[in-house]
Amino acid sequence: MAARKSATSWSEARRLAFDCASSIPAMPVPLAETIGRTLARAVTTSQDLPHYASSAMDGWAVSGSGPWTLVKPGQPLVPHHASPIATGGLVPVGTDAVLRRESGRTSDDIAGVPTLTLGPEARPGEPRSGQHIRPAGEEAAAGEVLIPAGTVLNPAHIALAAIAGHDELHVFGKPRVTILLTGSEVVTSGMPAPGQVRDAFGPQLGTVLAMLGGDPVGRRRIGDSYQEWLAALSDTGTRPAERPDVVITTGGTGRSGTDHFRNAIAALGGRLLLDGVAMRPGHPAVLAELLDGRFVVGLPGNPLAAMMALITIGAPLIAALGHRPLSNLRLVASGTAIGADPGRTRLMPFRFDNGLASPAHHTGPGMMRGLAWADGVLAVPPHGAQPGDRVPALPLPWTPSLTAGSAGSHLFNAPTVPV
Structure with missing residues (x-):
């Protein structure tokens, strides 16, 4: 017909x-509800990330060379003093480095004062100045743009926004x-x-x-x-x-x-x-x-x-x-001859075979079997196609979840056709 x-x-x-x-x-939306939404306003950080110098290891914050006299955690350090610290802990004022737990040994000196010394597992030159300290601003400086406007937000973006102190984001x-x-x-x-x-x-x-x-x-x-x-x-x-x-x-x-x-x-x-x-x-x-x-x-x-x-x-x-672009078509090589259908575009679910797109079987208007295993949909122009011809194609809504190296990933590596 x-x-x-x-x-x-x-x-x-x-x-x-x-x-x-x-x-x-655009509207402000609670952070947990913004995954998959398009960001309308850039996300910035109002303070350094991290906003304080922290330890990258469980061990001791140390000042100067050892042996070190152990003091209570959190108080400022003077040369030859140290205090216990956990990963992520605030580095005390006066700290030169963090000595990892595996590299230190604690004991009491002759006077019964708790003391830290290098253990047999310490590496040569340990601890070096600044070692195992995550400086403030290592990830971002205050005022820096973390996520630009127009980004489609993924879970990692949301975590980054939370770290930067945001409770909601402006999204389209x-x-x-x-x-x-x-x-x-x-x-x-x-x-x-x-x-x-x-x-x-x-x-x-x-x-x-x-x-x-x-x-x-x-x-x-x-x-x-x-x-x-x-x-x-x-x-x-x-x-x-x-x-x-x-x-x-x-x-x-x-x-x-x-x-x-x-x-x-x-x-x-x-x-x-x-x-x-x-x-x-x-x-x-x-x-x-x-x-x-x-x-x-x-x-x-x-x-x-x-x-x-x-x-x-x-x-x-x-x-x-939803403030998203109209998706471009992809060009894929046809694996077979497809006859003309004057005046109409034929949408044909297809499978990749050795990088070539071949129409799937069981693709009548009321059938779903062919679509269930398809890598995408060919948009065959009215004049048809010959083997090897580049034919426009669209991914299916669920094909972005295909892993790299799978058959469907060929579609995302194919050249695009501007809309």
């Missing part, structure tokens, strides 16, 4: 979904996403009977949206009636803070008598931003905006078609709202 004349090209659809949204304003807003699952024939557990299908979206779609940078905040399941569609899309939450930025729907985007996406959007005063994409699978994908500013992404009902639509228009939309 030829692509609908009104369908937008695949590359134009990605760009439109990205350009239609503005990033959510994370789009709140609700999921509207439809279909009277869908069952959520057990083996489906003839005429029924098992729910492929409920167990995983929220997690995928989180991987894309969204904040899944709700999920609702309805049947196939127009009234249910209208009521579900009308529900914005009891408070403005609970209102989602994006609603993801599954099914109902075709043009049969049981497909109500477009009619429900029109009844609510919304507008269609994108009505169909010249791609396969997933061409019935729809993007709309409601009067209250919510975006609605209509995914087809078939599982693979829905996932291809999600990475085509859902991912760019969520990226724009």
Whole structure:
């Protein structure tokens, strides 16, 4: 079947979904909730890191040469005196070095005064001036930028911010996403009977949206009636803070008598931003905006078609709202000839084999077997491809977790295509 004349090209659809949204304003967020968010204000340190000189070893803080008279921990040292110290402990005033525990020996002198001397395991020249002391400011000086604005925060960034004394960070807003699952024939557990299908979206779609940078905040399941569609899309939450930025729907985007996406959007005063994409699978994908500013992404009902639509228009939309860039495509070498499909981009899950990308098997619109083992998705242009041709490709939301050296890592080493 030829692509609908009104369908937008695949590359134009990605760009439109990205350009239609503005990033959510930045806000202060508690430190533990900022992992994965984009930093809006640079993180600096108001004091040296570390802010005091500390010991790098368990042992003794020593002043001058030995033997040393032992004094109580923490008090200032004068030459030939020492005091016990633990790793990370504050170095007393007057300390020249830290003698590690393995290198010292304690005993009482003739007068019964506790004394520290070098032990048989001491190394030549030990202790040298400054040895085993972590000076103040070793990691950063006061006022230094630790994390620049625009950084997508990882757990190590959060730990660094905590060390610098921050309790919250200014990060760009994370789009709140609700999921509207439809279909009277869908069952959520057990083996489906003839005429029924098992729910492929409920167990995983929220997690995928989180991987894309969204904040899944709700999920609702309805049947196939127009009234249910209208009521579900009308529900914005009891408070403005609970209102989602994006609603993801599954099914109902075709043009049969049981497909109500477009009619429900029109009844609510919304507008269609994108009505169909010249791609396969997933061409019935729809993007709309409601009067209250919510975006609605209509995914087809078939599982693979829905996932291809999600990475085509859902991912760019969520990226724009979350102040992230539209991801570039990668160029990979095709491992086989792929025929032309005039007017449409074909999205084909693929596997790497000796560095070449070959379409996976079991990739019909309703199949998930091929996608489950895919390294990425080829965006095959309408004219097709020949063996060895460079073909645009996208990673899957979960492929960034692939370890270096795995098959999927080839995709991240491939050259990019500017959007």
